[in-house]
Amino acid sequence: MTRPVPDEELMLMVRDGSAEMLGVLFDRYQTPLYSFYTRLTGDRAASEDLVQDVFLRILKYRRSYRPGTPFRPWMYQIARNARVDHAGRQLPHAKLNEAAAAAATSAAQQSPDDQHELLHRALRELADEKREILLLSRFQGLRCEEMAQIYGCRVGAMKVRVHRALEELREAFLRLSGTGGEAQRKTAGANDEL
Amino acid sequence: MNCERVGELIPDYLEGTLGRNELRSVEQHIEGCAECRQLVTLARKLESLPQEAPSAALSERFHALLEAYGEGRAQGAPAAASPGWSLSWFRSPFVAAGATAVLLLAGFLGGRYTAGESAARSQQEMASMESELKNMRQLMVLSMLQQESATERLQGVSWSTRQTQADPQILAALLRTLRYDSSVDVRLAALDALSRYGSHPQVREGLAEALTAQQSPLVQVELIDLLVQLHDRSVLDELRRIQQDTSTDPAVRQRAQRAISELS
Numbered sequence: 121m122t123r124p125v126p127d128e129e130l131m132l133m134v135r136d137g138s139a140e141m142l143g144v145l146f147d148r149y150q151t152p153l154y155s156f157y158t159r160l161t162g163d164r165a166a167s168e169d170l171v172q173d174v175f176l177r178i179l180k181y182r183r184s185y186r187p188g189t190p191f192r193p194w195m196y197q198i199a200r201n202a203r204v205d206h207a208g209r210q211l212p213h214a215k216l217n218e219a220a221a222a223a224a225t226s227a228a229q230q231s232p233d234d235q236h237e238l239l240h241r242a243l244r245e246l247a248d249e250k251r252e253i254l255l256l257s258r259f260q261g262l263r264c265e266e267m268a269q270i271y272g273c274r275v276g277a278m279k280v281r282v283h284r285a286l287e288e289l290r291e292a293f294l295r296l297s298g299t300g301g302e303a304q305r306k307t308a309g310a311n312d313e314l
Numbered sequence: 315m316n317c318e319r320v321g322e323l324i325p326d327y328l329e330g331t332l333g334r335n336e337l338r339s340v341e342q343h344i345e346g347c348a349e350c351r352q353l354v355t356l357a358r359k360l361e362s363l364p365q366e367a368p369s370a371a372l373s374e375r376f377h378a379l380l381e382a383y384g385e386g387r388a389q390g391a392p393a394a395a396s397p398g399w400s401l402s403w404f405r406s407p408f409v410a411a412g413a414t415a416v417l418l419l420a421g422f423l424g425g426r427y428t429a430g431e432s433a434a435r436s437q438q439e440m441a442s443m444e445s446e447l448k449n450m451r452q453l454m455v456l457s458m459l460q461q462e463s464a465t466e467r468l469q470g471v472s473w474s475t476r477q478t479q480a481d482p483q484i485l486a487a488l489l490r491t492l493r494y495d496s497s498v499d500v501r502l503a504a505l506d507a508l509s510r511y512g513s514h515p516q517v518r519e520g521l522a523e524a525l526t527a528q529q530s531p532l533v534q535v536e537l538i539d540l541l542v543q544l545h546d547r548s549v550l551d552e553l554r555r556i557q558q559d560t561s562t563d564p565a566v567r568q569r570a571q572r573a574i575s576e577l578s
Contacts (some may be wrong), residue, residue: 146377150368150372151365154372155365158366165468165472166374168368168469169472171368171373172372180447236358236363238415239363255361258328258360259360259363262362283324286357288555289360290349292351
């Protein structure tokens with residue numbers, strides 16, 4: 121079995137002129153990125169836009185990619201910026217985005233799994249940044265060290281942020297599952313395994 | 315070990331990077347503490363959320379774009395009939411014209427990448443790349459407006475609003491969408507996008523023509539409202555015709571009547 125070419129090697133090829141290698145990276149990451157965006161925004165049409173935008177940006181900024189830079193955190197940093205720009209543009213054209221969103225169905229509505237649905241709803245209750253942190257660290261599997269690069273903070277501080285976001289998610293999850301927050305949490309027992 | 319200390323270690327625990335002693339302490343604590351156990355369970359649930367794939371059209375579009383981009387860089391000149399052009403979304407003359415512009419620019423840039431980097435050149439290169447990206451976006455919008463699926467055409471309209479400046483080709487494509495698109499939703503979205511360029515002569519003219527041609531009452535009403543908002547008195551005659559035409563939807567006639575009094 122041949123070993124797949126590492127992302128970083130592919131990105132260096134893209135940087136050095138083999139733009140077609142970006143197609144391989146696109147194939148590798150279109151689904152994780154799209155899933156990340158749909159979980160973050162709940163809008164499938166906008167999520168496809170964003171995935172496309174991320175790869176156009178990678179092509180645009182390919183010359184700024186330095187050897188030795190881990191590709192995934194670099195890509196997710198671009199993904200975060202794309203999302204921030206997109207959110208900024210969205211306000212004056214809310215009507216348009218509503219129309220696009222209405223044409224698609226949200227991932228949450230289609231989930232056959234109640235637990236997943238509940239978790240998805242609990243995620244939606246969190247502030248954008250906390251939801252993003254949890255999706256990057258647990259859903260996309262980025263390590264705290266990589267996340268610290270993305271958020272420009274120390275690894276220790278990143279761990280605290282992940283932990284706090286998890287705490288908030290638990291509160292939201294318990295509230296939505298009808299088993300209460302703070303008061304009932306203390307009595308625990310029945311909700312051990314959520 | 316208390317909850318606070320365990321909380322600090324949970325990210326490492328989840329990543330599997332704890333040392334043996336710390337791991338044992340954390341595990342012992344979690345076994346006896348429901349709250350910390352819930353945190354870990356939730357984190358594991360997040361890991362197991364299903365991934366969702368985007369539509370095949372996204373991949374098709376992106377690969378076609380890369381192909382066109384690569385060909386442009388390789389040839390350094392507009393390609394007359396390369397295999398990439400047989401792709402369905404290149405059929406329209408609008409798209410072909412946009413793509414030619416991209417190929418020209420991309421080829422031009424391709425030649426320059428081999429050269430050394432002086433500061434001035436880098437700056438010039440960045441400016442060229444900006445324009446390259448703008449053209450790629452333009453190509454993308456034009457192609458999306460040609461798609462068979464209404465959702466994709468809606469996305470195309472949505473993308474068109476990302477242009478900071480009015481692009482005559484995109485405006486022309488939006489005006490065509492407004493007049494000829496089979497979906498009322500897409501026509502309405504195009505109208506919404508065009509409303510941002512109300513002061514543009516090309517748009518003014520196109521909106522007036524669309525008023526004459528438009529069949530959907532919903533779009534007619536929106537169009538009339540926009541023309542009133544733009545104080546476009548040149549459409550007064552057409553509004554009077556609509557208002558007097560008994561075969562026109564009553565709501566549209568009423569709206570035309572109101573528009574006439576507001577514009578007169």
